[in-house]
Amino acid sequence: MAIHSDTIGYAGGLWLLWNSDRVEVSLISKIEQEIHVTVKVCASDFSWIFFAVYASPRFEERSILWNNLSALAELHNMAWVIAGEFNEPLVEDDKFGGRTVSMNRSLQFKDCLDKCNMVDLGFSGPRFTWSNGRELSMLIQERIDRFFVNIVWYSNFPEAKVTHLTRCHSDHCPVLLETTQHFQLQLPKPFRF
Template sequence: MRTLAWNARGLGGPRAIHILQNLKREMDPEIMFLMETKLGVQALERIRIKLGYLGKLVVESVGRSGGLCLFWSDRICADLISFSRFHIDVKITSSESKLLRFDWLLWQSRFNTTGPFVDVVTEEGPPRQRRLIEEFREAVDDCELMDIGFRGPGFTWSNRRDGSAMVQERLDRGFQYLLWHQMFPNSFVQHLGYWKSDHRPILVEILTASDQYLVVGERRRRRFHFEACWADCEECDVLASSS
């Protein structure tokens, strides 16, 4: 199973839609989570149709700020647990009858660094921002989470400047519980390229011990029986048809 997450910094305009269509075509994620959409329900419904996803859950932006959106394909069943302006928590059942729980979190605190890079989990950062970094670490520790790790470039955010003015950070990442890691030990996060946003999209590939490592970008075709996944899931059916 693949899930793609991207802090898009706004989805208005044809360029952003074109980028999403390319990501959908090349990565084929069953789940797509978008942060800072800066859009309302109707605009995101049009994007859902263009991308060909079955269902969506939208947390609308406040004016031109924020906004979350979760799309999912007909290969999975999504059961909403909770949501807010800063997170979406769902239970996922895949077409292979794998039951997963995902919590997509938008960490709102910005770490405006002055050095060449900052890893917000392992680096201290400037003094005035140590409290924010420590709060992030405490949240990770309290939830007993482990970083999944990643492949690709080392950082997921850049101020897109040249030379000594460049700042890079690893702000976007995936975490897992120990039990989750034991169930899906070959899973990994792939850092993708920069497009419109100053954040890279990240792709989470969920693999069990028996799964083979898959090449990012390789299209996979799987059989899926819609009735088997959705027939007994009333809430999922409501989510899929909501707008």
């Protein structure tokens, strides 16, 4: 199953795809920078809000997104995930090359996340999720693709982990959220003298 938002010319656009055997997804709203759905796990009664983001490269339009997220946070107390391309590094370590990170823009992004009571799940894999693909002297890399969750969601999936996968066919690497870890069966060791 899928839901998508329209592109703006050749830019933007979001696709949200899911396996309908595992989850039921209901559309709440969608506009250029966001798709907003509820997700219900078929094997349980647990539901949460999922907010897929493609933040505009233009700061003025990103500000609209931050305002939408902040307003939504006041309307519910459900488990919540916000994921996607935010087009804004949060801290200086989220960027290599090019201009320095704008503290003003980063603080507005962080203020939005604070109003939404969101935490970054962290990651494993390569540090940066986007690259301009140029030679080292002109190379710019950024961590702008992320998963954020609120404590209600995290308390239901405390083992969740995010992995930055290998980049291919895009200037962004895929970012994978796993809600369960794969444990290897460990048999007890035999006792020996």
